[in-house]
Structures are given as C-alpha cells and as structure tokens.
Amino acid sequence: MKININGSTKEFGGEKITAEELINQLNLNGKRFAIEKNGEIISKTYFRDIYFNDGDKIEIIGAVGGG
Amino acid sequence: MEDKISNINDKLIIAGRSFQSRLLIGTGKYNDFKETRAAIDSSDAQIVTVAIRRINLGQSPNEPSLLEFLPTNKFTYLPNTAGCYSSDDAIRTLRLARELLDGHNLVKLEVLGDPDTLFPNVVETINAAKILVKDGFDVMVYTSDDPIIAKQLEDIGCCAIMPLASLIGSGMGILNPWNLEIIIDKANVPVIVDAGVGTASDATIAMELGCDGVLMNTAIALAKNPILMASAMKKAIESGREAFIAGRMDKKLYSASPSSPIKGLIK
Numbered sequence: 001m002k003i004n005i006n007g008s009t010k011e012f013g014g015e016k017i018t019a020e021e022l023i024n025q026l027n028l029n030g031k032r033f034a035i036e037k038n039g040e041i042i043s044k045t046y047f048r049d050i051y052f053n054d055g056d057k058i059e060i061i062g063a064v065g066g067g
Numbered sequence: 068m069e070d071k072i073s074n075i076n077d078k079l080i081i082a083g084r085s086f087q088s089r090l091l092i093g094t095g096k097y098n099d100f101k102e103t104r105a106a107i108d109s110s111d112a113q114i115v116t117v118a119i120r121r122i123n124l125g126q127s128p129n130e131p132s133l134l135e136f137l138p139t140n141k142f143t144y145l146p147n148t149a150g151c152y153s154s155d156d157a158i159r160t161l162r163l164a165r166e167l168l169d170g171h172n173l174v175k176l177e178v179l180g181d182p183d184t185l186f187p188n189v190v191e192t193i194n195a196a197k198i199l200v201k202d203g204f205d206v207m208v209y210t211s212d213d214p215i216i217a218k219q220l221e222d223i224g225c226c227a228i229m230p231l232a233s234l235i236g237s238g239m240g241i242l243n244p245w246n247l248e249i250i251i252d253k254a255n256v257p258v259i260v261d262a263g264v265g266t267a268s269d270a271t272i273a274m275e276l277g278c279d280g281v282l283m284n285t286a287i288a289l290a291k292n293p294i295l296m297a298s299a300m301k302k303a304i305e306s307g308r309e310a311f312i313a314g315r316m317d318k319k320l321y322s323a324s325p326s327s328p329i330k331g332l333i334k
C-alpha cells in the first residue's frame with residue numbers, strides 16, 4: 001500500500017492503517033502536529049478510528065518559526 | 068480628527084484578549100530556537116507569530132521543536148499564512164493551525180500577491196477574511212496601507228488591522244505616515260503596523276502616530292545583536308506610546324520660541 005505523506009510516497013504493509021498506527025511508525029508520538037487526509041482535517045479524537053488506504057494523500061503539519 | 072481618549076495604563080485589547088506589551092514578534096530567521104526565545108524574553112512580547120509547514124518526517128524523535136521553546140501556555144500564538152497566494156490556501160492553513168493548537172482561533176491572515184515584493188493581494192485577503200470570520204476565527208489581518216481596504220476588513224469583522232509600513236523584511240521604515248494616520252483615525256479596532264520596521268526609531272514613529280502596536284521579525288532577527296535589538300524595540304514601543312499619549316507640541320516652522328526667559332538678560 002502506498003500513501004503520499006507530505007509530498008513523498010511511502011510504502012506500508014497491509015491494506016489499511018489507522019492514523020494512530022501511522023503516527024507510531026513515523027515516530028511522531030508526543031509531538032504536536034495536525035493531520036489532513038485528502039484535504040480534510042482529521043481531529044485528534046479520531047486518530048484510532050480513521051483509516052488510511054492505498055493512494056491517500058496525507059499532510060502532517062506543525063508550527064515553525066515565521067513572521 | 069475624532070478624539071480617542073487613551074491612557075498610558077490602557078492594555079492592548081485584541082478580540083477580548085488583553086496584553087501588556089504592544090510589541091508582537093515574528094519567530095523566523097533566528098539562528099536557533101534558543102536565540103528566538105532569548106530575543107522574545109528580552110522584548111517582553113506576549114504575542115508571537117509562527118508559520119505552519121509540513122513537519123520534517125526524517126527528524127529524530129528528540130529534535131527540539133519551536134513549541135517546546137515557546138510554550139503555548141506562556142505565549143499567545145499567532146499562526147500566520149505566510150507563503151499563501153490564494154484565499155483557499157490561507158483558509159486551509161489556518162484551519163490546520165486551529166487543529167494543531169487545540170482550537171486556538173486567534174490568527175494572522177496574509178494573502179500575498181507577488182513573490183518579489185510580498186505585497187498583499189487585498190481581493191484574496193478580503194475573500195479569506197469573510198470566510199474565516201464566519202468560521203469563528205479572530206482574524207488579525209495583514210494588508211496594504213489603503214484606508215478603504217482597511218475599513219472594509221474591519222467591517223467584515225477582523226479584530227485587528229495590520230497595514231504594512233514598507234515591504235516585508237525590507238527594513239525601510241514608515242514610508243507613508245499619512246495613510247497610517249488615516250487608517251488609525253477611522254479604525255475602531257486595533258491598528259498594528261506589520262512589516263517594514265528596520266530599527267527602533269521606526270517603531271517609535273509608528274507608535275507616535277497612534278498605532279496600537281507593532282509586529283516585527285527581521286528588524287530583530289537580523290540585527291547584529293538580536294537580543295539587544297529586542298530590548299531596544301521594547302523601549303522604542305513604550306517611548307512612542309508615551310509620546311502619543313502625552314501629545315506632542317505644535318510644530319512652529321517660522322516662529323522660534325526660546326525656552327529660557329527673555330526678561331532679566333545681563334546687559
């Protein structure tokens with residue numbers, strides 16, 4: 001299964017993966033970020049219930065220095 | 068001109084939030100997060116702008132983040148839409164920022180029109196402001212120094228109008244004080260100069276004109292000593308505010324007036 005995350009394609013095993021599992025695999029536990037799936041924001045409360053499938057486009061964003 | 072009674076103890080009120088400091092600071096262009104924090108501490112600023120970007124997925128789990136150096140319980144975050152050239156991109160960015168910051172709805176809207184000058188696209192800015200205000204955001208809006216556009220943005224419901232003094236990052240200072248004065252005179256929400264300040268005197272001039280605050284980034288971050296410049300800016304803002312409230316003397320171009328008595332001169 002291929003998922004596009006922040007503009008790069010990443011390969012995952014299985015047919016689907018929850019947002020929570022994806023966060024674990026990307027070592028993002030404990031970090032502050034927000035996730036968008038195919039243009040829709042995924043609320044933190046649904047990380048266990050939302051699945052990502054082959055071809056999904058995910059954005060994971062955070063705050064950086066800026067004016 | 069309409070009289071607006073101001074008191075030196077007045078706080079800066081933005082959308083019901085109260086701030087002691089009238090200096091707002093951008094967090095870009097510093098050498099590292101430690102320097103960012105030291106400069107902000109030196110300035111006493113309470114509101115800090117941040118950009119919203121894709122996180123670096125390759126980073127090590129222990130790599131520090133801006134949020135750790137600037138805790139959200141100590142500073143008021145102002146996520147911006149820097150780099151957005153359409154209302155859709157700006158709206159998308161701020162909705163993600165609201166999710167990132169657990170529902171925090173105070174934001175800085177800027178929609179750019181041109182990568183060389185970073186002049187705002189006021190049409191796209193107005194379109195985005197309408198949607199964001201309806202969506203429950205408290206919108207502080209970066210705009211040109213056009214008094215008509217400034218008033219329209221206020222009428223839409225923006226909680227602060229933030230006209231440029233000169234181009235973003237240019238350090239050219241206050242290029243059109245007359246337009247800023249008109250905007251300040253007509254506004255019923257805070258007017259905060261955003262962009263163009265180069266050094267402390269520029270910030271003082273903005274405050275002497277009657278601005279409610281000044282937002283700056285490059286003037287501090289790219290000073291030879293950012294931490295010292297941050298302190299200078301704090302004093303410049305306070306100084307300009309006091310001068311504005313004190314009320315300057317009238318200018319007398321052709322009639323000099325000695326400060327010492329004429330009577331009793333030794334002859």
